[in-house]
Amino acid sequence: MLDLTHYINGGHHEGETGRFADVYNPATGEVEKRTPLASQQELEKAVSAAKAAQPAWASQNPQKRARVFMKLAVLLEENKTAMAELLSREHGKTIEDSKGDIQRGLEVVEFVTGAPHLLKGEYTEGAGPGIDMYSMRQPVGIGAGITPFNFPAMIPLWMAAPAIACGNAFILKPSERDPSVPLRIAELFEEAGLPKGIFQVVQGDKDAVDAICAHPDIGAVSFVGSTPIARYVYQTAAAHGKRAQCFGGAKNHMIIMPDADMDQAADALIGAGYGSAGERCMAISVAVPVGRETGDRLIEKLKPRIEELHVGPYTDEKADFGPVVTKAAQERILGLIDTGVSEGAKLVVDGRGFSHQGYENGFFVGGCLFDDVTPDMEIYKAEIFGPVLSVVRTNTYEEALDLPMKHEYGNGVSIYTRDGDAARDFSNRINIGMVGVNVPIPVPLAYHSFGGWKASSFGDLNQHGTDSIRFWTQTKTVTSRWPSGVKDGAEFSIPVME
Numbered sequence: 001m002l003d004l005t006h007y008i009n010g011g012h013h014e015g016e017t018g019r020f021a022d023v024y025n026p027a028t029g030e031v032e033k034r035t036p037l038a039s040q041q042e043l044e045k046a047v048s049a050a051k052a053a054q055p056a057w058a059s060q061n062p063q064k065r066a067r068v069f070m071k072l073a074v075l076l077e078e079n080k081t082a083m084a085e086l087l088s089r090e091h092g093k094t095i096e097d098s099k100g101d102i103q104r105g106l107e108v109v110e111f112v113t114g115a116p117h118l119l120k121g122e123y124t125e126g127a128g129p130g131i132d133m134y135s136m137r138q139p140v141g142i143g144a145g146i147t148p149f150n151f152p153a154m155i156p157l158w159m160a161a162p163a164i165a166c167g168n169a170f171i172l173k174p175s176e177r178d179p180s181v182p183l184r185i186a187e188l189f190e191e192a193g194l195p196k197g198i199f200q201v202v203q204g205d206k207d208a209v210d211a212i213c214a215h216p217d218i219g220a221v222s223f224v225g226s227t228p229i230a231r232y233v234y235q236t237a238a239a240h241g242k243r244a245q246c247f248g249g250a251k252n253h254m255i256i257m258p259d260a261d262m263d264q265a266a267d268a269l270i271g272a273g274y275g276s277a278g279e280r281c282m283a284i285s286v287a288v289p290v291g292r293e294t295g296d297r298l299i300e301k302l303k304p305r306i307e308e309l310h311v312g313p314y315t316d317e318k319a320d321f322g323p324v325v326t327k328a329a330q331e332r333i334l335g336l337i338d339t340g341v342s343e344g345a346k347l348v349v350d351g352r353g354f355s356h357q358g359y360e361n362g363f364f365v366g367g368c369l370f371d372d373v374t375p376d377m378e379i380y381k382a383e384i385f386g387p388v389l390s391v392v393r394t395n396t397y398e399e400a401l402d403l404p405m406k407h408e409y410g411n412g413v414s415i416y417t418r419d420g421d422a423a424r425d426f427s428n429r430i431n432i433g434m435v436g437v438n439v440p441i442p443v444p445l446a447y448h449s450f451g452g453w454k455a456s457s458f459g460d461l462n463q464h465g466t467d468s469i470r471f472w473t474q475t476k477t478v479t480s481r482w483p484s485g486v487k488d489g490a491e492f493s494i495p496v497m498e
Contacts, residue, residue: 004035006042006203007186009049010196012471015415016042018217021205026092026323027313029361033090035069039203043171043455046200050142050169051217058167062116065165071192076106083184086151090178092322092363093276096315098153104443107155112444114166118469120164129497131481135196137473139167140219140243144212146233147182148225149175149325150279156182158450159222160199162468164189169198171218173208175245177325193350208495213237220472222463223247224281226383227409232457245459245471247451249383250411253286253404254440256425257397257417258294258404264438265303265416272414272440273389274309274367277321278490279329282441283435285384286373287391288400295393299348302389306349313359323363324386330363333386337368338391340379346371351387375403383409397422405431410411410453412442420486428486433457 005012005019015036059066060237075261076083081180084098091098096283111274112118127133145159163170174182182201189199202208212218213236221237225247237244254272256265287293287302312319324330330424334352343346351366365386373380373390380390394400404413414436423437433452436442444450446466451462461471 001030002033004033004183004203004248005466006036006038006046007183007201008042008046009191009200012183013042013045014170015203023090023177023179024326024363025089026325027153027315027359027362029327033180035140035176035203037176037477038202038211041209041213043202043204043208047142047201047215047217049197049200050171053195054139054141054169056166057117057164057169057195057198058286059300060167062119062165065167066115068164068189068193069109069115069161072188072194073109073113074105075188075192076102076109079184079188079350080106083153083181086184087178087181088322090180091149091152092314092325093279094319094322095317095323097276100315101151102153104217104446105151105154105161107446108158112161115165115469118466119473121475124133127479130479131479133477133479135475135477137166137469138476140472140474141168142171143168143220143222143472144171144173144218146173146209146212146221146223146225147175149177150276150281152178152181152487153185155224156185158463158468160185161221162193163472164198166469166472168220168472169213170200172199172201172203173212174201176203177207179203209233210236213242214240216240217437218242220244221246222471230458232267237454243459243471245451245461245463246457247281247463248456248458249330250281250283250454250456251286251381251383251407251409252282252284252412252414253288253407254284254413255397255400255415255417256287256294256298257290257415257419257422258291259418262297262301266298268304268414268440269302269389270305270309270414274306274387276320277324277365277386280441281464283385284379284414284442285389285441286325286403287389288394288403290397290400292393292395295391296373299369299391303348306369306389311354311364311366312356313362322342325363327363327459329385330365333384333388334367336382336384336386337388339379340370340373343377344381345373345377345379345390345486350401375406381407401426401429408455411456412436413444413451414438414440433462
């Protein structure tokens, strides 16, 4: 069995605590690796290396820093297939889905090659008699990222690329379920020319998370995971004087209007609901048809598509999606499906008994479709994070709009319609952070910002886009006056510009 490492100060660092977490191949159910779980002392080594390296990195002009990301983008592209294989083996998602995971991270790397422009401050000449005023954006120093299992390439790059491009050092605590790709990213960063100590990987569990949140030399923390942990990390980091952006759970709805192209809507729901076995924070898990006839037409389109889904290991090129990440996740999903049946929802397609020949011990769940789900049911309220789609029927547009508006989560939402007026009204009124109009998974591109509302997000700045530059920098404003504009005598009132 392979024991993985941390990546500290430019090299692989074996775990010192004797504590390890098992890393599974979800398709076989077998343990293939172990990852070390860090102590406070191992985090301290990473922080010390970051403190030593960060000032020189910050003093590099932004253009030189950007050149590292130009090289990194090339390396990520060249290594995409091999990294996708590594990712799929630990996560379970298909190879093509893993390539997409890497690609969306690569796009943020490409975005931050524009750091010389993104980091420009503001300047006002003649703000007062002989007075000029200007602002500059300076790094926070050391940042940290705590990332989830479902996107082990994309989300680390979403966090690390802007942080490092802004002149910070960055410490990543990835998920212990699929930790190999983050280690490979560390190697590629160094190959691209990043100095030792600027990007480091500290493997770990809650002990490492708590140590990051409490460490006095870490100035900012970014987190993605479940809402209870997001709230905990946000509160803990803030209590220790850090800025934090913490992103939590989701329950994403798709509204299907009577005028929608039903084939297009059904195909969108299949991809958005069952891709990656539903293990996406932007997965559509609730379909909301408006009108009885719309609901009947939708079920008629969905049922055969779901029954024909090809579920298999990542080595199967025909697989639409693979297993879920762990046995515990599989059992939780199956338990929620049982709960939905007991609550009275109609299980139109039942994937609970799915088993793949040769992979009987894998963590598979077949595609499931519920109809006649109501908002009081647990399967509606909970984030299932599995290949389960719930249909909640409504009679009117206003009733449909009310569902995502009242749900505690506010990550993503979508509407399918041919009516521009309905789409515009929906986009303007909905209290959700990311909105799709005839787009099933409205994840913004790298130059816009990603983030939800309500219990899906804690903090006022989002990931990537210009928000990421603001989050990973501090604004300093300079008011400057030279002797020729100085009057004799002291002034005791607050300065004003007349």
